[in-house]
Amino acid sequence: MxxxxxxAIAMSLAMDAFAVSVVTGAAYKxxxxxxxxxxxMFFGGFQAFMPAVGYLAGLTVRQYISDYDHWxxxxxxxxxxxxxxxxxFKIKSERRAMHPANLAMLLALAVATSIDALAVxxxxxxxxxxxxxxxxxxxVVTFVLSCVGVTIGKRFGHFFESGIxxxxxxxxxxxxxxxxxxxxxx
Numbered sequence: 001m002x003x004x005x006x007x008a009i010a011m012s013l014a015m016d017a018f019a020v021s022v023v024t025g026a027a028y029k030x031x032x033x034x035x036x037x038x039x040x041m042f043f044g045g046f047q048a049f050m051p052a053v054g055y056l057a058g059l060t061v062r063q064y065i066s067d068y069d070h071w072x073x074x075x076x077x078x079x080x081x082x083x084x085x086x087x088x089f090k091i092k093s094e095r096r097a098m099h100p101a102n103l104a105m106l107l108a109l110a111v112a113t114s115i116d117a118l119a120v121x122x123x124x125x126x127x128x129x130x131x132x133x134x135x136x137x138x139x140v141v142t143f144v145l146s147c148v149g150v151t152i153g154k155r156f157g158h159f160f161e162s163g164i165x166x167x168x169x170x171x172x173x174x175x176x177x178x179x180x181x182x183x184x185x186x
Contacts, residue, residue, distance in 0.1 A: 005178070006134050008171055010141035013051075013120060015084065015168030016113035017043035017142050018149040022164075025153020040146035042106050046114035048139030054121020055131040062125055069126040070183030076123045077176030080116045084169030120172075127179060 021039060025031060065072060117138065124134055 021149025044143030050117035051121030058125025081172035088165035
């Protein structure tokens, strides 16, 4: 898989964590750097771990679905993208209750924001033979965007949180369409 596609997937997957980080920064302006780094570590770690789990699960069925794997990759990416777009328009009041000092809440949010990455990991097992670079990039991008999100939230609130998440969903759908076109026509 090409590096730009992996980076685009990583940025798209990180949009949920970024949105939570923006809201957290807006709601808790007294956050210290340790809170920001802890939140970014949780989000980045789970965003890297879940695609690895999905990749391993996908490897177990890859031989059975190789003739139509591009359709499955497209369907998974489109479904995740559509889910992200749908969720970007829902009111997310439960995110405001999150404080980075509460480890149980942080763990729950890290898992919740990385479920999409599990599905993308299955897709990666169908289109690439190496997952290591992808999971490192996904984890690092999520870590960085989470830190940036808290900073933006502190300064500007959550004016554009939903738009960013919807954009991430559109990017995932676009990557799914690209995979489908490449397999059908090239």
